[in-house]
Amino acid sequence: MTRRSDETKAAILAAARSQFAANGFRGTTIRAIAADAAIDPAMVMRYFGNKDGLFAAAVDTDLLLPDLVGVARSKLGETLVAHFIDRWEGDPGEVMLTLLRSAVSDDAAADRMRTIFATQLLPTVASAVDDPTTAPHRAGLIATQMLGLALSRHLLRLPPVAEASRDELVRQIGPTVQRYLRHPL
Missing domain, CATH: 1.10.357 (Tetracycline Repressor; domain 2)
Structure with a gap:
């Protein structure tokens, strides 16, 4: 059974957040993220381009500051x-x-x-x-x-x-x- 694109992307982001939280940016590898997400490392690159792009997506947050x-x-x-x-x-x-x-x-x-x-x-x-x-x-x-x-x-x-x-x-x-x-x- 193959995962849908949005499910794969969500799995990559969840794995990336976990890896970045545990190891920081420098200590995190694309291979480790791919292993956690149970996908090929090439898929990480396909969705996010590189580690910087993945990090930006993983930590993209809206502070939802009050008016x-x-x-x-x-x-x-x-x-x-x-x-x-x-x-x-x-x-x-x-x-x-x-x-x-x-x-x-x-x-x-x-x-x-x-x-x-x-x-x-x-x-x-x-x-x-x-x-x-x-x-x-x-x-x-x-x-x-x-x-x-x-x-x-x-x-x-x-x-x-x-x-x-x-x-x-x-x-x-x-x-x-x-x-x-x-x-x-």
């Missing part, structure tokens, strides 16, 4: 922190953690992270600030908090951060993100 236009100005920081925690700990969380883990040591992963920053976080921040020319700097500061939180909570598993409840983290980190959004730089 901040309707959020009370005093709640913007808390809203973003809560949203990021929910995303890191929800369904696409492993994809995002794989991307974070790989971005530290691989240029392709770091480039993907920069693309997500530029196309998703930056426009959201620009919509919430009075002076859009400050949005890149503000978004960069917010990224330091959200990426640092994810690194500390999920990858390093620092006990105080890993053991804190979602609500505690929102209450404690929200004011910092609020300052980045609303206070003078």
